[in-house]
Amino acid sequence: xxxxxxxxxxxxxxxxxxxxxxxxxxxxxxxxxxxxxxxxxxxxxxxxxxxxxxxxxxxxxxxxxxxxxxxxxxxxxxxxxxxxxxxxxxxxxxxxxxxxxxxxxxxxxxxxxxxxxxxxxxxxxxxxxxxxxxxxxxxxxxxxxxxxxxxxxxxxxxxxxxxxxxxxxxxxxxxxxxxxxxxxxxxxxxxxxxxxxxxxxxxxxxxxxxxxxxxxxxxxxxxxxxxxxxxxxxxxxxxxxxxxxxxxxxxxxxxxxxxxxxxxx
Numbered sequence: 034x035x036x037x038x039x040x041x042x043x044x045x046x047x048x049x050x051x052x053x054x055x056x057x058x059x060x061x062x063x064x065x066x067x068x069x070x071x072x073x074x075x076x077x078x079x080x081x082x083x084x085x086x087x088x089x090x091x092x093x094x095x096x097x098x099x100x101x102x103x104x105x106x107x108x109x110x111x112x113x114x115x116x117x118x119x120x121x122x123x124x125x126x127x128x129x130x131x132x133x134x135x136x137x138x139x140x141x142x143x144x145x146x147x148x149x150x151x152x153x154x155x156x157x158x159x160x161x162x163x164x165x166x167x168x169x170x171x172x173x174x175x176x177x178x179x180x181x182x183x184x185x186x187x188x189x190x191x192x193x194x195x196x197x198x199x200x201x202x203x204x205x206x207x208x209x210x211x212x213x214x215x216x217x218x219x220x221x222x223x224x225x226x227x228x229x230x231x232x233x234x235x236x237x238x239x240x241x242x243x244x245x246x247x248x249x250x251x252x253x254x255x256x257x258x259x260x261x262x263x264x265x266x267x268x269x270x271x272x273x274x275x276x277x278x279x280x281x282x283x284x285x286x287x288x289x290x291x292x293x294x295x296x297x298x
Contacts, residue, residue, distance in 0.1 A: 038113040041260055042253070046109020049252035050101045056248045057101065061241040062093050067234045068155035105249060112139055112253050116261075122190070124198075128265055129258035136254025138182045144246045146178035147171055150217045153242040155234065159225045167223050177216045185209040 116135050123131055151171045159167065185205040192201035226235065 035114070035117050037264075038117050038261070039110055041264075042109040042111075042113025042116070042257060043106050044109070045253050045257045045260070046105035046107070046112075047102065048105075048256060049109065049249045050098075050105025052252050053105065053245050053249040054098050054101050057097060057241070057245050058093075061238065061245060062097075064234055064238040064241060065093070065155055067231065068158065068238065071230060071234070072156055101245075101249075105253075108139070108143075108249065109253055109257070112136065112257065115139065116257065119186075123186070127258075128262035129255075132258030132261060133254045136250050136257075138186070139253075140246065140250035142179035142182040143175055144250075145243075146181070146213060147174040148239075148243070150174050150220060151223055152239050154226070155238040158227065158230060158235065163223075163225065167225075170220060170223055174217065174220060178213065181209045181212050181216075184212075 112135060115138075116132055119131055119135050120128075123134060126134075151167065151174055185208070188208060189198075189201045189205035192204055195201075196204065
């Protein structure tokens with residue numbers, strides 16, 4: 034069962050990566066190009082040009098698609114495992130509803146909540162010497178967010194018998210927001226936007242990044258839920274002696290010899 038869900042999740046991740054690539058290509062690439070142009074225009078005079086290992090054309094096409102494909106397959110695999118754990122533990126929910134909630138939780142924990150503290154930045158934003166520290170901080174924020182999201186589901190389930198499902202969900206949400214707020218207050222800031230960088234480019238890049246992630250997670254949740262619900266649907270069983278479908282739709286039945294049998298006037 035888990036193996037089937039895992040394969041389905043990874044295949045769904047491929048489809049989600051294709052859609053995310055379309056969104057990134059149509060909306061995000063223009064902002065990346067503007068950021069690279071800003072970086073080139075503000076290089077120190079006389080500074081040696083860095084060798085271009087991979088051309089910009091390859092980065093914006095095959096490189097972008099390959100990165101999103103690997104990410105989509107990984108997300109689909111992890112999503113399917115999370116779905117297998119959540120299935121049957123969130124109440125009597127349909128497969129589509131369970132998949133939607135798991136996808137929403139994954140989107141919030143892996144992207145939305147961490148990005149509130151450490152939002153996505155285009156090229157030319159950030160000091161290359163601090164990229165390792167900034168990456169570590171983002172992963173720390175992501176782990177905290179995932180723990181809060183998972184803890185919120187557990188808390189809501191345990192509080193439901195006492196407060197009811199709706200109030201329990203609100204209490205779990207409020208507690209999670211408090212924990213997130215305290216944790217992100219304790220985490221150091223990482224604002225390294227260079228002076229003069231266009232604010233509209235930075236804003237649109239972050240909005241486009243949000244759209245790419247939302248497209249990927251929504252596709253995974255909706256498509257996985259639809260396929261799983263269809264796979265779980267029981268096959269129709271015809272009772273012994275039931276009238277064949279061909280007769281019900283008006284097709285003339287045949288005799289044992291193969292010739293049509295008259296059915297009336």
